[in-house]
Amino acid sequence: MALLAEYQAQRASLIGNDRSLRRENLTAHLRSDIELQADRIVRQIRAKEAETIWKEEHPSIPHPFPGMEFLTGRSIIMKTRLFEILSKMPKGALLHAHMDATVNAGYLLQIALKYPAMHVRIHKPLSLDNLSTNLPEFRCLPQEEFSSLQSLTDPSYPLGSWVPLRNAREYFASELGGVEGFDKWVVGSMTINPSEAYGTHNTITKIWQKFGSTFITSTGLIRVKPIYEEYIREFFRTSIEDGISYIEVRINFLYKFMFGADGQENIPHRDWLVAVDEAVKDVQAEMAKQGRANEFLGVKIIYSTIRFITPEELEWYLEDCIALKKEFPHLIAGFDLVGDENVYKPLIHYAEQLLRFRERVEKEKLDIPFIFHAGETLGDGTEADDNLYDAILLGTKRIGHGYSLIKHPKLIEICREKGIAIEVCPISNEILRLTSSMPMHPLPAVLNNGVPVALCSDDPSVFGNMGLTFDYYQVLAASEITGLSTLGALARDSIEYSTLDGEGKKAALIEFERRWTEFVQWVVAEYE
């Protein structure tokens, strides 16, 4: 029937037209046959797993489906071939993660236990009923203040007094689970569990309260120089094992000092950077020894402070950032303001300081772009949503989250045309209740509009999405359009929209292509 044939042709053309802005389609002509084959294989596996493992009965998971709530579906994800494949995929760069939330909480506790200076206290008696809300407070004490108390949970414990961390663990009341109960309590205070995300704290306001508390707790452990040094090494190593080859990490410089091993809170910001520099060099050396030097291209820092400070206080941080940039030009990649946009101050509140900063860095030829969090909200026309206007007008290089970007046709056009990439954090968005599951996430709309995107993990120690494999999984599982080639384009864009300079970026892209080719060959060899 001629009418039908003509219709089919029109249809194919309309679909092609509708998807023509997608970034993997811009380079479709460059795709190798082997990549096309790998993409096909992955689609078949996805379709099969959607009908098998995702439709099976899973004890205690009432409604499994691909792209479901991460904290509930994680155990199923880890059984899939799709996950196995993605865990081997080269991920390019990780562009949006908060340093203090990058290493497994249990591992952090293990590091801290090595230091006798580490102490813990509580202000209310612990009971089975309040374990999840009665949070530990940690501190590194100077030797003269070391405590000899044995237990946090003994009736004789003087509330508010410091107890050595090891003692607190060893003598944790057996009715609260003993040593195991202690570990669970501490880890629980630094992570979000499914019954919190999907039950007791199932709104944006409530989950941010829990989320914020995890940082207040963990900072007592992390902001201690010897622990920090181990912590950031572990972050780099585990990232590399997940296929991440370069990192731009946000460090929160709100506190002006870190604790030294001697329990004095006197380690200034410049020493934090020295620590990062040394850790990078050490891990690079380790990798070189294993013949894997090209798997780790380095780390830069996005200087961050929290958007509840006053504009006057911000001036101090901007100066501090400039000073650090001058001393460590290779380390400081940009500037950001972080924290709950729905609650704290909008960018416009700081416009004068930020505009002056921009003038100043331009004049001094300092390369400190803004890389702002903006639009991490469900608000429509709220201050948090309007942050997108300011981020873009202030010249942000990328946008952290940009969850509400899809509402803004003009801003989408600007991002596409000026190449402002969006740091999309799928699992973070879901756990922080911006979306209930991946199929509801606006990412497909952003991709179809041709806006460059880098997938990011945000706060993996809190959410349990270590590395980038889980985030890539959720994106792949929830779409029939997205395929392996889409994920490749996302990984490529994470390098393309990084702050790497011309030469560095070129080298990173060449190395990525080499690993990508190896990867798609492996997919075909293994699963064809």
Next chain:
Amino acid sequence: MALLAEYQAQRASLIGNDRSLRRENLTAHLRSDIELQADRIVRQIRAKEAETIWKEEHPSIPHPFPGMEFLTGRSIIMKTRLFEILSKMPKGALLHAHMDATVNAGYLLQIALKYPAMHVRIHKPLSLDNLSTNLPEFRCLPQEEFSSLQSLTDPSYPLGSWVPLRNAREYFASELGGVEGFDKWVVGSMTINPSEAYGTHNTITKIWQKFGSTFITSTGLIRVKPIYEEYIREFFRTSIEDGISYIEVRINFLYKFMFGADGQENIPHRDWLVAVDEAVKDVQAEMAKQGRANEFLGVKIIYSTIRFITPEELEWYLEDCIALKKEFPHLIAGFDLVGDENVYKPLIHYAEQLLRFRERVEKEKLDIPFIFHAGETLGDGTEADDNLYDAILLGTKRIGHGYSLIKHPKLIEICREKGIAIEVCPISNEILRLTSSMPMHPLPAVLNNGVPVALCSDDPSVFGNMGLTFDYYQVLAASEITGLSTLGALARDSIEYSTLDGEGKKAALIEFERRWTEFVQWVVAEYE
């Protein structure tokens, strides 16, 4: 500071530019001072109620917030001034509702109880445990088959046998709640309750199973001519009371016959239309008697059948639709295929028949536009999502739901430029789990893209969103950009994109403006 002033000017211009496509902004210059004043008052009330009633403790509502899950938040909504205001607002046209799901289920049961021919049966013994899944089956029987059984719940009841409806109710076991328990059981079988939507059936697949079952149950009551006649009158009357002045209702013509009062299943489709015609005339006469003739401009029918039929079966329905259009040209407004897009056949499955139909109606100069459901899905590139391509290519006049439209930049452009309006059903989308709450709904993005939208209730008897006030409420509560003027533009567009002809539309718009002016004056007089 000149820099800041310049920045503020740029910012205002960017925001204006970003929102310039919004349909209320296209006509901003026409807005009266009194409307602006009413809009301001409503914004103030919204802001106040967000901080008061929505932040108070409500027993058994753990996380209240504006735009929250409708079935849980409904009782709070009804206490607000915003709701009181919107219930008085003229709504224009209702363009997307399924006739069989428009009248309060309890009221439907009351009508049915008037007819001794109405019987009910079950196939498994009823118990407290299975009340929500052991559904009643209703039928109108011919007199010679009337049953003399007394009770559905007596141990002696022969399963599968018909019991007169009145008896079943009167003798419903007291341990199941007696008469009240019967009513609850029947109403529960035709409605979705919060623990189903947000608990036991909290995925799209599961909620559609429950949703589908409500129609299977209610059809036994509705598809009986004398009941139908009362049912549709009640629908029209309650719509008018809610400020709806014109209706395009989808009627499902899948069953070829309705039952007559004599229990014979022999009332053909043409008599269904006669019934509608008469009901419209009667209600218009009632309104005229009350001096309110201009509040009810009439009803048209969108001929619908279900998208699980074969293409060959579709041909019969298309012929039937044409025959009815010829006999009732003023009643038949368009053609649609309904049912779960994620499960049933996509439009492309019927392309040949639909293309031929279109040729034929063009040749015969019959005015039967397609008004297709499409994209009522979270799928990305699934058949349900792709229905949007076919709906548009087949020339749909409007799109039912179009939930996934926001993913499609080219289709958005086409809808805006060709004036294809989207029938957005906010509460339906939320209860059917496309979105978890209104702040997650893509409507703000659709509005900012300048696509015309009509708000609709879809299946209010199942969802409890009778009229349009609840849907308008949810939209207004969940945005800081949307105001009374936005709602006015939505109502105006419901008339503009209806199938009313030139004269009829002009008259409807004039009448709307008259009522709108009255309304905004009332808002100012009452709440200033």
